[in-house]
Amino acid sequence: MTQTYSSIGSGALPARVFITEVGARDGLQNEKQPIPTPVKIELCQRLLDAGALQLEATSFVSPKWVPQLADAAELMAALPRPAGSRISVLTPNMKGFDAALASNPDEVVIFAAASEAFSMRNINCSISESIERFRPVAEAAHAHRLRLRASVSVAFGCPYQGAVPVESVVDVAKRLMDLGAHEISIADTIGVGTARQVVQVFDAVSRVVPLDRLCGHYHDTYGQAIANIVASLEAGVYRFDSSIAGLGGCPYAKGATGNVATEDVVFLMQGLGIDTGLDLGKLVDTGQWISAQLGRKSMSRAGNAMAAKRQQAEAAAA
Numbered sequence: 001m002t003q004t005y006s007s008i009g010s011g012a013l014p015a016r017v018f019i020t021e022v023g024a025r026d027g028l029q030n031e032k033q034p035i036p037t038p039v040k041i042e043l044c045q046r047l048l049d050a051g052a053l054q055l056e057a058t059s060f061v062s063p064k065w066v067p068q069l070a071d072a073a074e075l076m077a078a079l080p081r082p083a084g085s086r087i088s089v090l091t092p093n094m095k096g097f098d099a100a101l102a103s104n105p106d107e108v109v110i111f112a113a114a115s116e117a118f119s120m121r122n123i124n125c126s127i128s129e130s131i132e133r134f135r136p137v138a139e140a141a142h143a144h145r146l147r148l149r150a151s152v153s154v155a156f157g158c159p160y161q162g163a164v165p166v167e168s169v170v171d172v173a174k175r176l177m178d179l180g181a182h183e184i185s186i187a188d189t190i191g192v193g194t195a196r197q198v199v200q201v202f203d204a205v206s207r208v209v210p211l212d213r214l215c216g217h218y219h220d221t222y223g224q225a226i227a228n229i230v231a232s233l234e235a236g237v238y239r240f241d242s243s244i245a246g247l248g249g250c251p252y253a254k255g256a257t258g259n260v261a262t263e264d265v266v267f268l269m270q271g272l273g274i275d276t277g278l279d280l281g282k283l284v285d286t287g288q289w290i291s292a293q294l295g296r297k298s299m300s301r302a303g304n305a306m307a308a309k310r311q312q313a314e315a316a317a318a
């Protein structure tokens, strides 16, 4: 039998990637159990200490919709701000922006969906209405010289609509860029995307948004996130969101599990010889620590393997 081969991209890899740690926000927003604010503060402190200077800390959203993050102001007031750090918060509307502003973030994040059905479930309005709702937020961010990041949810599939046309992703990404977003995450909210689709989506979106403003945000529900990151790298993307210990999920995407684990991404990048600026040992400690706080095992494969190896070495030395 003759084999046929195809490529998922050019194969050229960057020397450095930029990772935004979203564990404290995307990771914890979905937790049902109450998490004490001091635990969240310690999580952020540990992450910053591990070099996770681009840190998405919390959301200024309705506490009725996302009760877990109702302590946003308290958390922000307690965060250290090491040199070079960029603390960001989600702000879905002006009410959220005004509350966020008082807490002095470096960056605010707006988020629109690539499917109408998901937009209604997540932020209770249509895509076009959401863009109009973000317009004053974007203008206020620019006026206050805050960096503006944006996210396109369900870019690879929607729990309500199913398949999402690439054109919808391109359209929403373009509208967010027109609002002046400095960076746009293309998000696989329910983790269904696969490598070829990733290349197709980034190829299409990069025709309207420069590649250096794009970021890959992958949930790992179907175990595709690391493969999708490799495909993204080959497509020229060098910004990624990830979550310590693979924490996360979205309250409006039932069954969606966590984001790709930061430890796994850093392990991958080390293997590829790509600099992340992150300390993998400290990340592993942090991932194990927060998982213990939540009373479950970390979802990071690399984190668990490295922790087990360390324990073995300690037992052998004792």
Ligand code: HMG
Residues within 6 Å of the ligand: 026, 029, 059, 060, 061, 062, 063, 064, 065, 066, 090, 092, 093, 095, 096, 097, 099, 111, 122, 123, 124, 151, 152, 153, 154, 187, 188, 189, 217, 249, 250, 251
């Ligand atoms: P709404 O009900 O349509 O808006 O919510 P509303 O203006 O009618 O307000 C309802 C109530 O919420 C009012 O209080 C408002 O004051 C209050 P009441 O009068 O009933 O007492 N309210 C707020 N309170 C605090 N902060 C605010 C705020 N806004 C309104 N900012 C809204 C609209 C967007 C606020 C709501 O739908 C909401 O908060 N949704 C939560 C969305 C969310 O956080 N989703 C998860 C994050 S997105 C995500 O995870 C995806 C991402 O990771 C990428 C990916 O993976 O896809 C980024």
Ligand code: MG
Residues within 6 Å of the ligand: 026, 187, 189, 217, 249, 250, 259
């Ligand atoms: Mg997410």
